[in-house]
Amino acid sequence: MDFERYIEEKFPYPKVREPQKKMMLKIYNCIKNKKNLIVEAPTGVGKTLSYLIPALYFAERGKRILILTETIDQQVRIYDDLSSLKHNLNVAFLMGKSNFTCKSKGGKANRLYCQLNKKCLYRPNRKPICYCGLKKHQVKLGDKVIYYCPLCTCEYQKAKIDSILADIVVMNNSMFYYAKEEIEASRGIDIIICDEAHKLEGSVRNASTIVINPELPINRLKYMAIHYAPPILRKRLDVDDESFWEILERYLIGKNIDIDVCKDTIMFDGESVRSWKYKEELAILGVILDAYYQINNIKNKILNFKENEEIDRKELRFEIDSRALIAIELDFIHRKKLSDMYLLEFIENIKNLRYINDNYVVYRSGSSLLCEPVFVSSYLKELYGNAVVIHCSATIGNLKMHALKTGVEKPEFLTLDSPFPKNRKKIFALKDGVDMKYEKKDRKKANENLLKILEAINGNSLVLFKSFEDLDSFYKYLKSNLNKTSIKNKNVHVYEQGMDGNEAKQLKEHFEKVGGILLATGRFAEGVDIPGEALIGVVIDALPFPVPTPLIMREQKLLEEKFRKKGVKDAHWRAFLMTSFDRMARTLVQMIGRLIRTEEDYGVVVIQDKRFSDWVGRIMIEKGYLKERYESVSLNYAVNAIPKFMDQFRITKNYNL
Numbered sequence: 001m002d003f004e005r006y007i008e009e010k011f012p013y014p015k016v017r018e019p020q021k022k023m024m025l026k027i028y029n030c031i032k033n034k035k036n037l038i039v040e041a042p043t044g045v046g047k048t049l050s051y052l053i054p055a056l057y058f059a060e061r062g063k064r065i066l067i068l069t070e071t072i073d074q075q076v077r078i079y080d081d082l083s084s085l086k087h088n089l090n091v092a093f094l095m096g097k098s099n100f101t102c103k104s105k106g107g108k109a110n111r112l113y114c115q116l117n118k119k120c121l122y123r124p125n126r127k128p129i130c131y132c133g134l135k136k137h138q139v140k141l142g143d144k145v146i147y148y149c150p151l152c153t154c155e156y157q158k159a160k161i162d163s164i165l166a167d168i169v170v171m172n173n174s175m176f177y178y179a180k181e182e183i184e185a186s187r188g189i190d191i192i193i194c195d196e197a198h199k200l201e202g203s204v205r206n207a208s209t210i211v212i213n214p215e216l217p218i219n220r221l222k223y224m225a226i227h228y229a230p231p232i233l234r235k236r237l238d239v240d241d242e243s244f245w246e247i248l249e250r251y252l253i254g255k256n257i258d259i260d261v262c263k264d265t266i267m268f269d270g271e272s273v274r275s276w277k278y279k280e281e282l283a284i285l286g287v288i289l290d291a292y293y294q295i296n297n298i299k300n301k302i303l304n305f306k307e308n309e310e311i312d313r314k315e316l317r318f319e320i321d322s323r324a325l326i327a328i329e330l331d332f333i334h335r336k337k338l339s340d341m342y343l344l345e346f347i348e349n350i351k352n353l354r355y356i357n358d359n360y361v362v363y364r365s366g367s368s369l370l371c372e373p374v375f376v377s378s379y380l381k382e383l384y385g386n387a388v389v390i391h392c393s394a395t396i397g398n399l400k401m402h403a404l405k406t407g408v409e410k411p412e413f414l415t416l417d418s419p420f421p422k423n424r425k426k427i428f429a430l431k432d433g434v435d436m437k438y439e440k441k442d443r444k445k446a447n448e449n450l451l452k453i454l455e456a457i458n459g460n461s462l463v464l465f466k467s468f469e470d471l472d473s474f475y476k477y478l479k480s481n482l483n484k485t486s487i488k489n490k491n492v493h494v495y496e497q498g499m500d501g502n503e504a505k506q507l508k509e510h511f512e513k514v515g516g517i518l519l520a521t522g523r524f525a526e527g528v529d530i531p532g533e534a535l536i537g538v539v540i541d542a543l544p545f546p547v548p549t550p551l552i553m554r555e556q557k558l559l560e561e562k563f564r565k566k567g568v569k570d571a572h573w574r575a576f577l578m579t580s581f582d583r584m585a586r587t588l589v590q591m592i593g594r595l596i597r598t599e600e601d602y603g604v605v606v607i608q609d610k611r612f613s614d615w616v617g618r619i620m621i622e623k624g625y626l627k628e629r630y631e632s633v634s635l636n637y638a639v640n641a642i643p644k645f646m647d648q649f650r651i652t653k654n655y656n657l
Contacts, residue, residue, distance in 0.1 A: 164182070
């Protein structure tokens with residue numbers, strides 16, 4: 001069947017937009033010719049349908065498709081869109097284990113618990129008959145045949161089997177890193193489509209980062225000690241008491257328990273913990289106390305490293321004896337129905353330190369040790385295998401840079417224009433704003449500038465800050481001066497440090513409902529859609545240049561050395577553009593993109609940071625990050641121009657909307 005005719009039959013709406021058709025045909029041709037592709041399709045183009053229809057076309061012809069995205073919400077939307085298109089394909093939806101319930105322990109599933117709980121009744125195995133009496137289904141994984149009971153197999157294992165058998169698999173970026181080999185086991189992956197592709201590099205880096213945080217396992221040990229302690233000791237143990245471990249040690253010594261040998265007395269049969277020498281609870285407490293000494297010793301070594309300075313890998317000689325400890329934590333989380341295995345994760349991460357290579361940078365951040373990969377392109381190339389790779393996003397920025405950092409080899413590029421009218425949006429860059437570089441910024445003047453801009457907008461506005469410190473400073477200034485302004489809607493909404501995703505969502509929905517001014521940091525820089533007059537102003541306080549962590553410094557150094565060897569004169573500048581500038585530019589494009597989300601939207605973006613007007617904006621346009629025009633103006637000009645611009649489009653004089 002001709003693909004254009006296929007589009008007409010499958011497309012669920014009366015008319016295909018021209019940019020959608022262009023994207024579909026480009027994806028079709030690249031897959032047909034085995035070419036990789038990177039697409040930037042702004043909001044409103046309809047990119048999801050534009051890649052799903054070619055995906056269905058090739059899946060119906062025997063190709064196996066993997067669709068990646070960042071969040072569960074986006075996975076659900078993709079899955080629903082696939083369901084709305086008529087087809088007879090097997091489609092699977094795979095999330096991480098923590099999103100499933102473990103039948104074995106009755107709580108959230110955990111990757112490590114699942115691996116270690118070998119006697120689990122709910123996992124697939126090699127027996128054709130289930131204990132419930134039902135004959136099992138069989139699945140071939142390479143040379144192996146495994147059986148599973150559709151009634152008894154746990155939710156995660158069932159989802160994984162569905163993914164192995166599926167023609168199209170929808171999963172998030174992290175699962176791509178962890179589960180791609182298992183999904184590929186039955187047959188290969190032919191096409192990989194990555195939605196929200198601008199997040200892929202960060203997601204894979206996070207998934208492959210090793211975090212050594214002694215605080216979490218030490219805290220877990222305290223609660224385990226209280227759980228296993230006899231009642232007389234339990235009354236004396238308080239997790240907030242500094243003498244917690246001294247009390248436990250004195251108690252065990254009083255019982256003539258040799259703490260050093262407790263771990264050698266523990267036996268574990270996969271279901272319960274026993275001790276052949278001491279009373280079970282005393283032997284367990286001895287193991288817990290011994291583990292505390294070991295982990296606390298590692299904690300002290302970590303704290304001796306200077307913060308935010310790269311550490312030589314030779315200094316990472318941490319050891320922990322975990323034979324009995326793993327068994328006890330398995331028993332503990334089974335009894336308490338917990339989702340996290342802090343001790344086992346800590347032990348696993350300590351072991352993984354042995355395998356890090358020169359691509360990793362290691363440094364201390366707070367009380368944790370971070371081991372981060374500098375470049376993830378090699379990991380991604382391995383994960384892609386021989387598949388055709390399609391990357392899509394509303395805002396990628398520099399497409400060639402994205403290809404380099406995400407390991408997409410020899411791609412073709414497609415950049416689509418926004419379908420929304422360009423005259424409904426203005427970007428103002430203040431040439432007399434404040435240079436917000438951390439050692440120069442004038443917070444008092446910046447606060448004054450922001451308030452004048454908000455008064456000129458006089459409508460629902462989002463103000464984005466680089467740090468909570470800057471946000472808090474402006475919030476205090478705003479509270480003191482808001483009543484002196486002509487701003488109609490004086491509701492102020494504040495994104496607070498420590499808010500989780502659900503709390504942030506509630507904050508956004510409340511702002512959308514009652515209007516006013518929303519003060520937020522980077523979390524609101526992307527993925528927040530507030531259409532119509534619910535948002536008509538986005539004010540950016542400071543350019544989101546990243547803090548120069550050891551990771552960024554190492555990345556920049558390696559790139560600079562590479563350029564110098566090639567004889568590049570501006571090696572330092574080129575390396576800076578590929579590291580700190582690249583991260584800043586991608587985030588800034590996302591910030592600007594918060595404003596126009598539908599054809600009826602209008603409004604202004606104002607960038608207060610003087611550096612954008614001075615040089616950053618020009619470089620962003622030159623390097624392909626920013627594809628929109630902006631005006632460098634004085635504060636007074638902006639204050640006078642903004643109301644005139646708004647009045648062209650303002651639908652209502654009700655400023656609560």
